[in-house]
Amino acid sequence: MSTLLETRKLTAFYGDFQALFGIDVEVGAGEVVALIGANGAGKSTFLKSVTGLMKASGDSVRFGGEVISGLAPGKIVAKGIAMVPEGRRLFPSLSVEENLKIGAYTKRAGPWNLDSVYRLFPALRERRRQPGTALSGGQQQMVAIGRALMSNPSLLICDEVSLGLAPIIVKEIYDALPAITQDGLSVIVVEQDVATARRVSNRLYCMQEGRVSLTGRSCDVTHEQISKAYFGI
Ligand code: ATP
Numbered sequence: 001m002s003t004l005l006e007t008r009k010l011t012a013f014y015g016d017f018q019a020l021f022g023i024d025v026e027v028g029a030g031e032v033v034a035l036i037g038a039n040g041a042g043k044s045t046f047l048k049s050v051t052g053l054m055k056a057s058g059d060s061v062r063f064g065g066e067v068i069s070g071l072a073p074g075k076i077v078a079k080g081i082a083m084v085p086e087g088r089r090l091f092p093s094l095s096v097e098e099n100l101k102i103g104a105y106t107k108r109a110g111p112w113n114l115d116s117v118y119r120l121f122p123a124l125r126e127r128r129r130q131p132g133t134a135l136s137g138g139q140q141q142m143v144a145i146g147r148a149l150m151s152n153p154s155l156l157i158c159d160e161v162s163l164g165l166a167p168i169i170v171k172e173i174y175d176a177l178p179a180i181t182q183d184g185l186s187v188i189v190v191e192q193d194v195a196t197a198r199r200v201s202n203r204l205y206c207m208q209e210g211r212v213s214l215t216g217r218s219c220d221v222t223h224e225q226i227s228k229a230y231f232g233i
Pocket of ligand 1: 039
């Protein structure tokens with residue numbers, strides 16, 4: 001499997017405070033990689049560094065073999081990294097369809113368009129003229145994922161999509177992952193719920209205090225290993 005995203009010795013600082021201490025992460029083409037860890041472990045900082053919201057140094061981030069650290073966020077999106085932000089962030093005055101269309105602005109070619117997003121999440125087709133904010137939390141999350149897919153990324157990053165959603169809705173959303181990755185798209189999921197993270201991913205990375213404390217195939221790592229890596233006990 002070819003490597004799509006690779007970070008090497010990635011560090012990050014907020015002023016004098018060091019949040020990441022040399023993070024090595026790899027994501028292969030078509031792979032689902034879960035990022036887990038307690039509050040403050042550094043997951044969001046890692047995502048910000050990859051997407052250019054925080055400046056990553058030197059050649060610490062490569063995407064498709066090309067160094068992307070130091071590039072502006074817009075340039076990184078144009079190269080094919082799309083983010084589903086925590087909290088969904090739909091445009092309240094726009095309809096579902098208008099929210100989805102905003103994602104298509106990069107004009108990258110690929111399988112994702114309004115029709116394929118509606119096939120992935122049929123509930124959105126029925127509600128396409130409604131304002132995004134009139135939808136349930138789960139449907140809003142579907143819009144946020146659909147909007148990111150509309151840019152036809154090679155890497156989709158999902159930040160805590162299950163936050164505040166009922167388990168059955170979380171399952172419905174994650175059940176869409178195989179259809180999303182079938183054309184080789186890679187996915188990073190940041191997930192608070194460890195059982196869900198293991199179930200939906202091929203591999204996982206656990207972070208603790210700005211370091212990777214455990215990595216492995218999700219079906220191989222044990223509950224004990226995760227507890228230790230998560231809490232440091
Ligand atoms: P959560 O699950 O709560 O989002 P996280 O794993 O994403 O946690 P980060 O938000 O990346 O963790 O935080 C990593 C460390 O950086 C924490 O110690 C946090 O307090 C610190 N931090 C995060 N954002 C800032 C900021 N804007 N300024 C200063 N320190 C910050």
